[in-house]
Amino acid sequence: MxxxxxxxxxxxxxxxxxxxxxxxxxxxxxxxxxxxxxxxxxxxxxxxxxxxxxxxxxxxxxxxxxxxxxxxxxxxxxxxxxxxxxxxILDHARDYLRLNSLVVRASPVLIELRRNTRERVDLSLRDDLRLVYAARLQSKRETLFATLVGQSVPIYCTSGGRAVMAHMSDAEVDDIIKRSDRREITPKTITDPEQIRVKVREAREKGYALALEEILLGEIAIAAAILAPDGTPLGAIHIAGSLSEWDEETFCQRFAPLAGEAVGAINRF
Structure with missing residues (x-):
């Protein structure tokens, strides 16, 4: 083995x-x-x-x-x-996206969410310790990093990852933390296990997760989890903006309800 x-x-x-x-x-x-x-x-x-x-x-x-x-x-x-x-290789990426039922049913919801937010909207899917972006609808300012389908990010330090972990047991969260190679991607990346647990508990209470500059400096991101019928978290919808345009409180007030409505629409399919 x-x-x-x-x-x-x-x-x-x-x-x-x-x-x-x-x-x-x-x-x-x-x-x-x-x-x-x-x-x-x-x-x-x-x-x-x-x-x-x-x-x-x-x-x-x-x-x-x-x-x-x-x-x-x-x-x-x-x-x-x-x-x-x-x-x-792109032929196979296309095949995955067009034959994945979650991506297909999420697509019209993501388009409407992008229209309402006018910020970047992403759909990510869980693959063990990471989230892989399966759809990315761009805003007016982007880097190559933020445009690539297939780009992956760690679960432990992302809004989508914490939204996913919020629907797991404490034991499952501890397992992810233990197995993750927790290192600073930016100076703002949270790597301390207890601080990660605090962020997961906050996501459970609020119904969404927030990350500030943990993957990209200057970025604020909010996410809510997409669930299977049995409650298993499959991935997340992310809304990302710039801290030059938004403060934390206003961003959450504006976009948390929209993220929740979007995942609710997908989960009801």
């Missing part, structure tokens, strides 16, 4: 892999390890870098990279400095 790890913004979700499973295909696992090598890089990767990131030998990496390149899932970058993901 071993674990495949990915990391982004201090979050390292683990996928448990039983290599003794007779149905487990090692070649497919290696291909996914090669593709996952690009998660944490900001530049094209050489073959040696892909092999190191994927935990395999150079010859094995070369065969996998060659196959994926032939299929269009990896390509050389424009300046021929190394390898980058290929365009055909």
């Amino acid at each position: 071993r674990y495949i790890q990915r990391s982004e913004y201090g979050v390292r979700p683990t996928t448990r892999v039983d290599e003794g499973d007779p149905l487990f295909v090692q070649a497919i696992a290696r291909a996914m390890q090669v593709l996952s090598a690009f998660h944490d890089t900001g530049k094209p990767l050489t073959l040696n870098e892909i092999a190191a990131a994927g935990g395999m030998g150079k010859s094995a990496a070369q065969r996998v990279v060659h196959t994926l390149k032939q299929l269009g899932y990896i390509e050389r970058d424009a300046d021929d400095r190394g390898y980058v993901p290929g365009i055909r």
Whole structure:
């Protein structure tokens, strides 16, 4: 038994892999390890870098990279400095979004919420210790970070994460805190376990969670959880604005009811 790890913004979700499973295909696992090598890089990767990131030998990496390149899932970058993901990966991202029933039913609600708030509206889905953005409706000011579907953030220090944890037991919250790589993403990121628990309790009481500059300096974000019929938190809707335009009290008064109405509409489907 071993674990495949990915990391982004201090979050390292683990996928448990039983290599003794007779149905487990090692070649497919290696291909996914090669593709996952690009998660944490900001530049094209050489073959040696892909092999190191994927935990395999150079010859094995070369065969996998060659196959994926032939299929269009990896390509050389424009300046021929190394390898980058290929365009055909976007086909699979599209398939996930159009076939995910939660994303489909949330889309009209998000559009209406963006129209009413005129601020950035996000839909995130839970993946163990992180939230992954599945929809992002932009405001008038954005960075690349704030536009990418598939971008992920840790649960422990985000408004959406605390909204999700508010619908978990204390034991489940403690488990998330324990397993999270709690580090400061900005100087305002809350990493102390007890302070995180306080924020979760506040979210339980208020029905929404708030984060101030914990992922992006100058950003204020509010979120409410999306729930399965049995009450399991699946993700969250976020509304994000700028502290140059909003103070905490006014932002919450203006947008907390709208976030609550939005998740209520989605949860009723």
